[in-house]
Amino acid sequence: MNCPYCGSSDLRVIDSRHVEEDNTIKRRRECESCKKRFSTFEMIQEASIIVIKKDGSREFFDKNKILRGIVRSCQKRPVSTKQMEEIVSDVEKHILNSPDKEVSSNQIGELVISRLKKLDVVSYVRFASVYREFKDVNSFFDELNSIVESEKEL
Numbered sequence: 001m002n003c004p005y006c007g008s009s010d011l012r013v014i015d016s017r018h019v020e021e022d023n024t025i026k027r028r029r030e031c032e033s034c035k036k037r038f039s040t041f042e043m044i045q046e047a048s049i050i051v052i053k054k055d056g057s058r059e060f061f062d063k064n065k066i067l068r069g070i071v072r073s074c075q076k077r078p079v080s081t082k083q084m085e086e087i088v089s090d091v092e093k094h095i096l097n098s099p100d101k102e103v104s105s106n107q108i109g110e111l112v113i114s115r116l117k118k119l120d121v122v123s124y125v126r127f128a129s130v131y132r133e134f135k136d137v138n139s140f141f142d143e144l145n146s147i148v149e150s151e152k153e154l
């Protein structure tokens with residue numbers, strides 16, 4: 001980064017503040033050469049995961065959006081809010097560890113599905129039916145059958 005006035009890279013941060021509303025860090029800097037001051041806004045790290053949606057458009061990874069989907073699927077089911085939040089942060093950690101901080105909405109769905117499956121079958125089927133967009137009743141029952149089969153094996 002260089003001073004916008006004289007181009008010097010000799011800068012000093014004099015103030016740093018997290019702006020909650022748009023998830024940025026505002027930094028007030030002073031140029032050591034010309035002593036002029038200016039502000040910069042930086043997106044904070046967690047917003048750097050990009051989600052590729054089914055229609056090909058991109059958006060920033062939004063924890064709350066995923067949590068809302070899980071909460072909807074777990075209505076009146078024995079899954080605690082804490083467990084739901086753990087799924088979200090677990091999925092986030094998983095994506096952050098991937099080399100290219102880009103993920104498809106499908107992948108996110110599958111990551112949630114695999115975790116929800118271990119907690120509650122009904123919530124899992126509800127969530128999966130939204131994410132996988134079961135084309136017809138048959139594919140929905142196929143999924144149910146595969147659950148019943150895997151339960152038998154336990």
Ligand SMILES: [Zn+2]
Nearest residue numbers: 003006031034
């Ligand atoms: Zn300067």
